Amino acid sequence: MTSTQEVPARQDSASIDDVEKKDVQTSSDEKLGYVETADSVPADNESEQLRLKEVEDLEARLAAGTADDEEYFVRNAHDIAIKVLSTRDDYELPVLTFRMLFLGLGFSAFGSVLAQLYYFKPQTLLVSQGFLLIMLYFFGKAWEKVLPSRGFWWHINPGPFNIKEHCSALIMASTASSSATAIQVISVQNLYYNNNLNPGIAIFTLLGSQLIGYSFAGFLTEALVYPSITFWPTAISPANLFQALHFDGGLSSKRTKLFWLVFTTIFCYEIIPQWIFPLMTGFSIFCLADNTSEVFRNVFGGASNNEGMGLFAFCFDWNLIGSACLYTPLWTQLNQNIGICLTYCLMSAMYYGNIWQGRRFPFMSQAIFDINGNQYNQSAILTNNKFDQAKFEAIGPAYFAASNALYFITANLAMGATLLKPFVRALNPWNKTVTIVHDEHYIVMKRYEKVPRWWFVALLVAAYAMAQATDYTGDSHFTWWQLTVVLIISLVFTMAYCTTSAILGFAQFSTQLDGFYSMIASYMVPGDPIANMYAALYGSQPTVQGILLLGDLKLGQYIKIPPKINFLVQILGCVVGALLNYVMELSIVRNQRAALLTIAGTRLWSGQNAQSFNSNAIAWGALGREMFSPGKTYYMVPVALALGALMPIPHYFLHRKFPKNQFLANFNTGIVMQYSCFLSVGINSSVNTSTFLGIMSQWWVRRKYPRWFTKYNYIIAGSLDGGTQVISFILNLAIFGAAGPTVFFPNWWGNDFSLSADRCAPPPDL
Incomplete structure (x- = not known):
């Protein structure tokens, strides 16, 4: 073999x-x-x-x-x-049951409404797959115990809540539980351009942009779901948790006992770092020694948003650490760590070297500035929602923070350096070398009918027709050929990023894709921010959706969900999510319009996400040629795409010369570049802790204690995430302002409101 x-x-x-x-x-x-x-x-x-x-x-x-x-x-x-994971398949278990559909649709509605609420909240919270998995288990087991299961009731409650029902309901709910990129386009047009889309156009825009991604992914199933090499690291932990909950004999098994013990412990513990003792989210000895130094804040701080790089900081909050370090392959993490080391050097050099006049602006920020360091007046350069050269000349050029400009460059370097070799080698009909081996999970799944290829073809035709129709009727300023070009480019990068996700557990950052397609659109449709938003939508959304679809298909293969049922629940989740996303967006924008248009918002409502998306469209759509053309300040941003394509060449020849060198065999230029400005945004105090835990798990524990690693590593990852996400959900609703007023823990040394969470000097408030 x-x-x-x-x-x-x-x-x-x-x-x-x-x-x-x-x-x-x-x-x-x-x-x-x-x-x-x-x-x-x-x-x-x-x-x-x-x-x-x-x-x-x-x-x-x-x-x-x-x-x-x-x-x-x-x-x-x-x-x-x-x-x-076990290859076990209880073939006789019912899957397409009333219970599964009811729970799946119910949690799809719950998740999609919640995700849309969070999109317009001061604190943005994602509805995580781990949270939905645990909640579905509770409700499914309660359904099993409370309702009768004899006679007619068997159709309502067909015995024990089984693993296939549980997994199918989860896939449906998680598909729906996000705020689609199209919602950003719809809400921004409503808020900033006075374009209220017809409900039918809005809904079909939502459906079309997402279903294109599903159809792209369907064509990649043969190469990226069936083989052993495409093991989708992100699917291992939930699959392991499903099998522990349903196969291990209930609470009597060691793995199940360990899961609930860790789940309960982290559930109780997370109240401390998230609310009572925020200093635990980022412990920096440098900031404790001097909480007035801006240099210390920029370099060593990182427990607050856009604070600093978090060098030598340690985090004790699993909400920030996450379980990716426990399941991501070792060499993927090492490539990420190399990029992060470059981040410390590059960000410091760009800022303190005053590149692009970076010292005039904050160390970390995603805003656009004028030459004096004030926020740029975006609306003053538009006439009829399009760029006005005369107004621009009166106001002057716009600038990025140096770290933000560096992020655009490294993101383009990463995209250029991403290789398609695994995908091309797998599907190349002239390639005679066997590179695809289907594992035993696939062999077990051969008893089920595959989804016919023509289903995905029909889906693509329908979704493409929706996109073209809504582009013209929705006043997008995006023509048929421009949409087609963007979708062709999107297909190429969907193949690339789905391949890296399947093999390495590495996915792209959605902001990277938005920026790339905004850059493309700035040349295709210059001076038009609305068309620029649609380019970002139809470029990035198919890739994001494709990764989600293929990951869920692999999860279905591990749990032995019939492929046609897997396809059905994903489409149902997409439709339910789109409908309720739009209904909630319409209601919130209509009733909270004034709050959403203000910079600060209110305690309950904020338009920060829509504002950020609109700022990106202004920078690339309206100001693209003024900022990124040859001779302009940031001309290296588009040039970086071509340079990135050349970067893997020296590594390729070195590897050919030294084929047995393990570092060269596993070095990945795309991942290193992707992480070379990873710390330019957000909370960064968890990076060092995550690095330490990743090496301990994937190298030391796996090699020294293989029994423990195989049996417990992934179940602990799932329990840590599950307990953390459940308590985070409760805290956000009850305390952090997602469903009412914010309740602050009293001020004390470990929760000093005058400083950042790690007691560094607070970043400038812009």
Whole structure:
């Protein structure tokens, strides 16, 4: 059979620990029949059944604790698939039940309404998948216990709430539980350009922009869902949690007991750093020594938004740390860490070297400024919502904070450096080297019918028609050919970023994509901020949706959800989310318009997200040529895209010269560049803690304690996130102002309102 190391060297970063790669697989892989040959892929049902039998025997030994340490050791993507997760499929379990549809649609409505409320709140909160998973489990088990299940009631309550119902309901709810990018376009047009879209146009804009991403992802399923190498690290933790809750025998199993113990502990603990003792969100010894120094704040601070880079700071708030460090592959994290080290150097050099007159502006900010350091008067340069050259000359040029300009450059370098080699190699019909090996989860799933390819073709045709129709009827200023060009570019980058997400657990930042497509539109539709917003919408949304769809398809493969049901629940979630996103947006904008248009907002309502999206459209749409053309201040931003495409070339030749060098084999230029200005926005105090925990988990614990890692690492990741997200949801509703007035904990040394959370000098209030 084919080895799990069948991919080219450039893809080796998918391995968990390539430092330990050998020419021949270890004994545990040999026991499973994984010998390093490229011409022995099983071609008949008997050999596939033999593979499944061997894996089931291994799983039984792992569960019983009779396997040796070598068998527990997780070395690569295939090991995670068969050692951390079970291939078990209870084929007879009902999936498309009234209970699943009711809970899925109910939590889809709940999640989409909540996400839209949070979009217009002073504190933006995401409705997380972990939170929905836990809440669905509580409600599903309560449904199972409370309602009768005999006779007619069996259709309402068909026995125990099973893993397939649970996972299907979660996929539906999580699909709906976000504020779509189209909502930003709709709300900004309403608030700032007096363009109230017809309800039908608005809803079809929402649906079209999201369904295009689903159709793109459908064409990538064969390459990015079925193979072992595309193991989707983000899907491992929820899949592991599903199996622990439903397969481990209830509360009597060790894993389930550990899950609820950690869940309860972190639930109680998180009240302290999030409310009582905010200093725990960022402990900086430098700021404790001197809380008046701006240099200390910029370099060592990072516990408040846009405060500093957080060098040598440590965080004790899991809400900021998150579980990505526990499941992201080691080499992916190491590439990210290299980029973060570059961040410290580059951001400091740009600011203190006064590049682009950076000392005139804040160290970190996403606003646009005039030459005097004041916020730029954006509305004064527009006439009929389009750029007016005469007005611009009267007001003068606009500037970014140096760190924000650096972010645009490194984002374009990263996009240029992103390679499509894994995807092209997998689907190239002239390529004779076997690079795709389907693991045992895929073999089990072969009993279910696949989604026909023509479904995705039909979906793309319908979504494209919606987009074209709404562009012209919605006064977008975006023509048919401009939309088509943007979608073609979006397809290319959807392939690229879905590949990196599937193999490396690395996804793009949505702001990076918005900026890239805004840049493209500034040349296609110069001087028009509205058209610029639509370019960002139809460029970035398909990639974001494609990653979500493929990740959920992989989760469905791990849990053995029939593909057609998986497709159905995702489409239902998308439709419900779009409808309720729009209804809530319409209501909030109509009733809170005055508050949303003010800079500060109120305690309950804020238009900060819409304002930020509009500022981006102004910078690229109206001022694009004045800021980014050759000879202008930020001309290096578009040039960086071409430079980024050249950056991997030296690494390629070095790797060809030294093919056995593990650092060169796993170095990823795109990830390093992506993280080379990672700290230019937001709260950064968690970076060092996350780095430490990631190395401890993915290197030290995995190598020294393989039994513990295989059985408990991912379940702990899920419990930490679950407990944190549930208490964060409660705190945001009850205390932090998401559903009422903010309740501040009394002022004391660990919660000093006159300083940043880490007791650094507060950043300037702009």
